[in-house]
Amino acid sequence: SKCYANTEEKELLLEFKALLEKKKWILCAHNGKEFDFPYLCRRMLINGVALPEPLQIAGKKPWEVRHLDTMELWKFGDYKHYTRLELLASIFGIPSSKDELDGSQVNTTFHLEGDIEKIKKYCLRDVEVTAKVFLAMNPQVENPEIEIIHLQD
Template sequence: MADFFEQLGDILFLDIETASVTEKFEELDPRLQEEWIKKERLIRTENPTESPGSLFFDRAGIHAEFGKVICVGVGFFQSKKKDNKLVYRSKIIADGNERELLLELNALLNRKKWVLCAHNGKEFDFPYLCRRMLIQGIPLPEPLQIAGKKPWEVRHLDTMELWKFGDYKHYTRLELLAAVFGIPTSKEGIDGSQVNTAYYLENDLEKIKKYCLRDVEVTARIFMAMHPQPDELTIEIVETKDSKKDHED
């Protein structure tokens, strides 16, 4: 049990929210417009006669080459063994200037040898961050440097992968795991498909930040549910730290 608490303190739970790099397809660099049209041909399943660029607003944000990071939520546990209590602390990093946001995240990730944990993080969050940092000319922080490492040397955890138990065919949504474990939903007022609308059309970064932080906390709670602890263990949620900066285009 003591080893679990010590290792738990090294885990940084993480979630990112992304948007298309520009609001409108026409605002995209012409070279990237050409590449997006090629990408669209691969992902379009309906209405093949729609005009080129019609999927950009709804789909570009999930592709790092055509999207950007607009906020990152992180959380971690601190153990109070004497009180048999875990204190969960979280922080949101949000900035209209993606490079400044990623520089702040970079500094946080370099602060210690974190083990990173996200839901579907190995397929989305971790590679997306790596790609956007390199695009912004930022050296990768140590926890994201995986080139040349053996699989057991990569300090990445993924709650979706943990739930698979070797079943590589199965995709499980964060919300489904929250439901089966009785964890309150993070989908209050917004879900991932609505982030671009909230960011560009509603100019509501606050709504996105709250959603992002709820996802981080749900991920942390799911991780704990997968590692059952004594009934007397309590988890205290403390106030979130916010490095808020105004939305800039």
């Protein structure tokens, strides 16, 4: 498991790009297709970072794009349905990652408080919750490469 935290955005994006280029990843996020993946692509391009292969989706057929989205999986084709990660976590009995911080507070926490450690901890917990939700929604998945690391508070 690897966690990236850096106050220099371009350096952070370059580190993440290097990780994505190491092997053929399948990316997974909650609402990732609508937020996380497009946001990462835009920030990379703004910072002059060429997109790594897993984020190069232009011209690809939907089944060629290796992005999983737990919100999309939960929709079951219902386009008007939105479900927050905390609700899915609650449904499956998974503790929320939004105890001390949520996504709407990251900007203030970084720019006004300068508390990158608090953001890092929140993001790690969010990744853990997303992985647990994905596994709860896919009980047939038996992959020895999937390992959830329990974070220490």
